[in-house]
Amino acid sequence: MFVHGLWIHATAWAPWQALFEERGYTTTAPGWPGDGATVQETRDHHEELNGIGIEAICHHYADLIDAMATRPIVVGHSFGGLIAQELLANGYAAAAVGIDPAPIKGVKALPFSQLKSSWPVLSNPANKKKTVALTREQFRYSFGNTLTEEESESLYSRWTIPGPGRPLFEDATANFVRNSPAAIDMHQAARGPLLLISGTEDHVVPQKVTEAVVKLYADNPSQTDYRTIDGRGHSLTIDAGWADVAQIALDWITANQAKINPAEAATS
Template sequence: MPSSFEHAQIRHANLTGRIPVVFVHGLWLLPTSWERWAQVFAEAGFAPVTPAWPSAPPAGAAPARTAPAGTAPAGTAPARTAGEVAGHFADLIGGLDRRPAVVGHCTGGLLAQILAGRGLACAAVAISPAPLQGALPLPISPPRAPVRAPADPAVVGSAVPLTYDQFRHAFANAVDEAEAERLYETFAVPAPGVPPLQAAAAFDPWSEPEVDRTAKDRGPLLLMSGEMDRIVPWAVAHASYESQVRNEHHLTEILEMPGRGHSLTVDGGWREVCGTALTFIQRFVDA
């Protein structure tokens, strides 16, 4: 069920009469990672909605990191699958009077594609998206990956934090040390252990994160990839593009952002990425 804050955002979006834009954050981040994006889109005439995953950690990165590794901070429901989270966002979108655009990052990018494939988005932007069901080539796990073996119950049933070294290597490899430290303190939180395991198994055509690639009501789709992204390298993002570009009903595009890593939505270059997403949506949606 949407939280009281999310209900308030939905009510506000409906009252404005504007086209909503639903921002879906990825693993190890919070909805606050979209605050600057929401302001830009609001100024462009859209109604931003920045929901959390179900039973998300408390607001703010520092409080959410207080639990020991392998345990869930108070208020979390860590054993969330991608399918369960997609259902949560589908319910939230169902409360909107107008079909929204959807923008997602990392696992949020996968969720954006799932929602678009269900006909719930008038346009979608998937940034550094986790791999689709049946996607090839296999996703490349970065060294010092934060997720342990699937058989480990501490991973499957709890939240998994990132150390600073893991965050620096996987998320913030394309920025300097000072910015990496700032990003970690501002944004990094423990994440459910299940979705990364699902992403690692996405080559299986029967894995859960299913996307309807040929949906007639999918809407236009842009996939974005950072040139230096270690979590979702170009080969993985392009495989998702190749699996959807044959949708004969709607345009599918892909774009690589030079010199950018996985932190491209929150680091110092966020405005360029935001502007690119906004321009794409504005091509098809009149705010």
């Protein structure tokens, strides 16, 4: 099961799905609650995403998994990486891969590039109840900073959708809210294996932020692995080098088959 993050439509996972299916996996890439079936439908009816927060997104995917025959391996990017960790910690996933995952509660690092990337939303408190689209220039800084201008423009035109502001506000205030929806049981949850991947040049979720997440899991006896990909930004799942990232995830899943129920691992 593939879970997208803010501002990118679920159909951007199509190349990943094709690759994983070639390797024998059954895949699915459902959108967030309120997403349209296509990029254009979501752009045209973006108000359907107004006010959608982390808890609603988690429940949405948990309900989908409840209807499945087996627990899936969940691969998530950005906020999808946070959702993947939530599903894993709560027993909905057999294993999880979080790629440049949005920070969970407990992370204190706040690099300038991360603040600048989220500022189009956080700068206006009214955006908590609204859906916000990135401009081309904002996308270039946040996602396309390691790309040519032409590739950044192509990805922006093809895959971007407006995103609800609420998850960003919930994540930004997580350390000050007792029952934050961005909180995960890092310490005690008995769970399947988790892989976290960080692009070293990511502006939205800088490497030091993902490293802070890895440290939060340090005392959990369940397996947590970490990989970095040199020179890659937040676009790493959708740009021309996406297959390199997908291969890292596939190799890790293959290496950990003994720790993942084979019947479950082969279904999603």
